[in-house]
Amino acid sequence: MFDSLSDRLTGVLSDLRGKGRLSDADIDRTCREIRLALLEADVSLPVVRTFIAKIKERAKGAEVSGALNPAQQVVKIVNEELIGILGGETRRISLAKTPPTVIMLAGLQGAGKTTLAGKLGNWLIKQGHTPMLVACDLQRPGAVSQLQIVGERAGVPVFAPHAGTGVGGEGALGVSAGDPVAVARAGVEQARTEQRDVVIIDTAGRLGLDDELMQQASDIRAATDPDEVLFVVDAMIGQDAVTTAQAFADGVGFTGVVLTKLDGDARGGAALSVREVTGQPIMFASSGEKLDDFDVFHPDRMASRILGMGDVLSLIEQAESHWDAQQAEEAAAKIVGGELTLEDFLEQMLMIRKMGPIGNILGMLPGAGQMKDAIAAVDDKQLDRVQAIIRGMTPAERANPKIINASRRLRIANGSGVTVTDVNQLVDRFFEARKMMAQMSGRMGMGGINRRSK
Numbered sequence: 001m002f003d004s005l006s007d008r009l010t011g012v013l014s015d016l017r018g019k020g021r022l023s024d025a026d027i028d029r030t031c032r033e034i035r036l037a038l039l040e041a042d043v044s045l046p047v048v049r050t051f052i053a054k055i056k057e058r059a060k061g062a063e064v065s066g067a068l069n070p071a072q073q074v075v076k077i078v079n080e081e082l083i084g085i086l087g088g089e090t091r092r093i094s095l096a097k098t099p100p101t102v103i104m105l106a107g108l109q110g111a112g113k114t115t116l117a118g119k120l121g122n123w124l125i126k127q128g129h130t131p132m133l134v135a136c137d138l139q140r141p142g143a144v145s146q147l148q149i150v151g152e153r154a155g156v157p158v159f160a161p162h163a164g165t166g167v168g169g170e171g172a173l174g175v176s177a178g179d180p181v182a183v184a185r186a187g188v189e190q191a192r193t194e195q196r197d198v199v200i201i202d203t204a205g206r207l208g209l210d211d212e213l214m215q216q217a218s219d220i221r222a223a224t225d226p227d228e229v230l231f232v233v234d235a236m237i238g239q240d241a242v243t244t245a246q247a248f249a250d251g252v253g254f255t256g257v258v259l260t261k262l263d264g265d266a267r268g269g270a271a272l273s274v275r276e277v278t279g280q281p282i283m284f285a286s287s288g289e290k291l292d293d294f295d296v297f298h299p300d301r302m303a304s305r306i307l308g309m310g311d312v313l314s315l316i317e318q319a320e321s322h323w324d325a326q327q328a329e330e331a332a333a334k335i336v337g338g339e340l341t342l343e344d345f346l347e348q349m350l351m352i353r354k355m356g357p358i359g360n361i362l363g364m365l366p367g368a369g370q371m372k373d374a375i376a377a378v379d380d381k382q383l384d385r386v387q388a389i390i391r392g393m394t395p396a397e398r399a400n401p402k403i404i405n406a407s408r409r410l411r412i413a414n415g416s417g418v419t420v421t422d423v424n425q426l427v428d429r430f431f432e433a434r435k436m437m438a439q440m441s442g443r444m445g446m447g448g449i450n451r452r453s454k
């Protein structure tokens with residue numbers, strides 16, 4: 001996501017490194033290159049203009065002095081301004097004082113609304129809420145059953161005009177199945193009766209913008225008085241995202257934006273323009289078809305990622321949600337003491353792999369942009385092989401790898417379908433890594449690592 005923009009910007013900014021002072025010409029050149037990078041990433045022209053003007057003014061101004069060197073100052077300014085156009089602070093959902101909180105989803109057909117309804121429902125459950133989905137897309141054939149499938153997968157109940165019998169006729173609560181406004185209203189009522197605390201209303205989209213669509217969305221909005229109207233937009237549609245956003249802002253109005261399909265080769269322009277153009281914040285980002293490919297949008301983390309500074313906070317959060325804190329702490333203690341065993345190593349590896357494909361995890365580290373080729377070369381299959389080798393060892397061997405002599409190596413290799421060289425490499429590297437980790441943690445005084453109080 002944002003790979004080429006990130007490459008360009010890190011390239012431009014790293015050219016400044018090593019300069020004792022920056023002349024106005026240096027700043028002008030840098031700004032010109034940043035401008036080109038943004039335009040190529042499909043960021044809308046007015047946004048680029050304002051952005052560049054601010055950077056230029058700040059970079060040339062008195063601000064460039066103090067503890068940071070000139071290149072660092074410029075990076076700091078670009079970072080702050082990027083955070084600014086991405087919306088500044090992370091914007092959380094505003095919950096209704098009296099439940100249920102009503103969240104309405106709007107956007108073009110194919111933007112990812114139905115998929116999002118499931119992801120959002122799943123995320124809300126994890127936050128301790130009791131969501132319900134309401135199927136108001138009565139136009140697209142199959143939309144209601146798609147939402148039902150999504151809901152089932154996410155473990156969220158779905159209110160539909162009348163389950164399973166298709167469109168038409170009188171449904172649950174005597175609501176006419178053809179009237180999305182009535183379905184929306186009845187859905188909210190049902191959530192109140194069932195004491196569900198959040199209602200997510202999935203609405204119909206069209207392939208293009210049209211008045212009828214806007215009118216319907218407006219009517220649903222008026223009937224349900226939502227606490228949030230989320231405009232869902234496919235980040236891959238480039239400049240069109242801005243036009244569509246503007247049309248929805250004028251026609252229906254919304255309180256927040258959800259960017260979807262950030263996993264595609266999106267150039268990022270939508271993300272960087274939509275907030276400036278509509279004045280509404282990006283609240284969530286969707287980056288895949290799975291339920292978990294979804295996160296709260298943090299402008300500061302995204303800016304950091306775009307500038308190649310990594311997204312360590314998201315990495316830590318992901319780690320925390322998948323790791324067993326006690327296990328991690330025990331492992332850290334063993335690392336410090338130089339007592340890590342292959343059993344521990346295997347456990348750690350399994351925990352890391354629960355966080356997703358290894359390339360995605362490494363991609364969040366600072367400098368990941370420069371290591372892109374190396375990261376792409378990391379293959380989950382290599383890790384499968386390491387796992388197979390360790391699994392082929394006896395518990396005694398895992399606990400005390402020193403006993404793994406030549407005949408044991410041969411047995412392990414045969415048992416796990418690899419060569420003796422593979423086993424040798426793994427064991428040798430393990431000893432080297434254990435030594436290095438113990439030395440590093442000793443030097444850095446990391447005895448307390450992982451002991452963060454929660």
Ligand code: GDP
Nearest residue numbers: 109110111112113114115260261286287288289
């Ligand atoms: P709707 O018409 O707005 O309800 O859109 P859907 O939820 O049906 O999504 C349209 C298509 O986009 C489906 O094939 C989804 O699986 C896919 N999709 C939705 N969100 C994402 C995403 O974040 N990444 C990717 N790669 N595909 C997505």
